[in-house]
Amino acid sequence: MDTLCITGGRVLHPDGRVREGDVVVDREAGTILGVGADEAIAKHAADASETLDATGGLVIPGLVNAHTHVSMTLLRGYADDKPLDAWLREDVWPAEAELTDDDIEVGAELGVLEMIRSGTTTFADMYFATDRVADVVDRAGVRARLGHGVVTVGKSEEEAIADVEESLAVAADLDGAADGRVRTAFMPHSLTTVAEAYLREGIERAAAEGVPVHLHANETREEVDPILGERGERPLAYADDLGALGEGNFLAHCVHVDDAEIELLAETGTAAVHCPASNMKLASGMAPVQRLREAGVTVALGTDGAASNNDLDLFDEMRDAAMVGKLAADDASAVPAEAVVEMATAGGADALDLPGGRIAEGEAADLAVVDLDAPHLTPVHDPVSHLAYAVRGSDVRHTVCGGRVLMRDREVLTLDADAVQARAAEAADDLVSRV
Numbered sequence: 001m002d003t004l005c006i007t008g009g010r011v012l013h014p015d016g017r018v019r020e021g022d023v024v025v026d027r028e029a030g031t032i033l034g035v036g037a038d039e040a041i042a043k044h045a046a047d048a049s050e051t052l053d054a055t056g057g058l059v060i061p062g063l064v065n066a067h068t069h070v071s072m073t074l075l076r077g078y079a080d081d082k083p084l085d086a087w088l089r090e091d092v093w094p095a096e097a098e099l100t101d102d103d104i105e106v107g108a109e110l111g112v113l114e115m116i117r118s119g120t121t122t123f124a125d126m127y128f129a130t131d132r133v134a135d136v137v138d139r140a141g142v143r144a145r146l147g148h149g150v151v152t153v154g155k156s157e158e159e160a161i162a163d164v165e166e167s168l169a170v171a172a173d174l175d176g177a178a179d180g181r182v183r184t185a186f187m188p189h190s191l192t193t194v195a196e197a198y199l200r201e202g203i204e205r206a207a208a209e210g211v212p213v214h215l216h217a218n219e220t221r222e223e224v225d226p227i228l229g230e231r232g233e234r235p236l237a238y239a240d241d242l243g244a245l246g247e248g249n250f251l252a253h254c255v256h257v258d259d260a261e262i263e264l265l266a267e268t269g270t271a272a273v274h275c276p277a278s279n280m281k282l283a284s285g286m287a288p289v290q291r292l293r294e295a296g297v298t299v300a301l302g303t304d305g306a307a308s309n310n311d312l313d314l315f316d317e318m319r320d321a322a323m324v325g326k327l328a329a330d331d332a333s334a335v336p337a338e339a340v341v342e343m344a345t346a347g348g349a350d351a352l353d354l355p356g357g358r359i360a361e362g363e364a365a366d367l368a369v370v371d372l373d374a375p376h377l378t379p380v381h382d383p384v385s386h387l388a389y390a391v392r393g394s395d396v397r398h399t400v401c402g403g404r405v406l407m408r409d410r411e412v413l414t415l416d417a418d419a420v421q422a423r424a425a426e427a428a429d430d431l432v433s434r435v
């Protein structure tokens, strides 16, 4: 049998416990064959086709970035210190109007490179030129749920219809690409940037095809108030009426949600993707993560785009989520370390309905090895505490997705890191000079 064995480290199990042991992977199936320190595992380790050394390290599930716009790496640091609406209208949308498909591809390469280097194996992406993003996912060896983002405000009826059609066509055509590592969703941008008729038709057709729906929801007060004023109902009641809530669907942000909306998410099985860094940078607000989790809502973590974060490092996101979760709840015991680790792993995989997120026999072999042998990680009283509060993306030693080694000893094997960085820097300069 063709196996990969990750040896000599400690392993984070789905129950949050950490134990010494090896992880044996069936490379053909891309799944975990066994975990532990018993004789059978030792025999597998001795016979392994390939070995990754985890000595002094912690093996964790590959992290899941459940909401991003990966190609926005080209706009990292382009526009800061503004609230969402002004940031989008004055800076981001004019720049995005100049993006070529080549820019989107190189921006995606840069973002995926950054994610692999910080232990992320799976992401959800809402953007444009989705076929080019899918091609990057294929070459880089990661997993993703991808969609074409629909905006109809400011467009003619013909353009708006074409945008909805493109999102539905992309969802149908790209699903299963990259040997099944690409799955898709219908992705209207938000409840205020897509008009009701288009939302209603697109969501109905997506549901009929079994395609999930992903959108930004309840991100700012400026987005909630007009819906409340014009419709006399809260945004998630409107979303429910549109058919946007349900198992498999996931909403980014969910900052300004009241108790009834939290209950709606829980009842319908709709997941929420918490984006703490973006919410803080744009001063959008503090999501009630503790209350969402207590209500039984699946909560995942997302970086949002690199222009509002400004990185794609899920370790930063875990720390931010734990910190701001305590402030939001006015309670230092809220959103503890084990909660944010769960949100970045199993919670993310569940929200996106993709494999991975748990290290156990039969699960997808999506893994990262974190090196704990560093001054800022010494001593190790509690490895889970370190994951949430002290580890940095640059502490990741190896990254594996579907049993394939994507980064070994910090060398990314599936992308040419220097070339990607150089191409992206040039594309970003050209882009800005055109805006």
Ligand SMILES: CSC[C@H]1O[C@@H](n2cnc3c(O)ncnc32)[C@H](O)[C@@H]1O
Pocket (backbone or CB within 6 Å): 069, 084, 088, 092, 093, 096, 126, 127, 128, 148, 149, 150, 151, 189, 216, 219, 278, 304, 305, 308
């Ligand atoms: C239509 S493709 C996605 C669209 O979303 C924009 N975007 C980036 N970050 C955010 C955010 O935090 N809230 C809302 N929209 C955002 C991105 O620039 C694309 O235009």
Ligand SMILES: [Zn+2]
Pocket (backbone or CB within 6 Å): 067, 068, 069, 216, 252, 304, 305
């Ligand atoms: Zn977003």
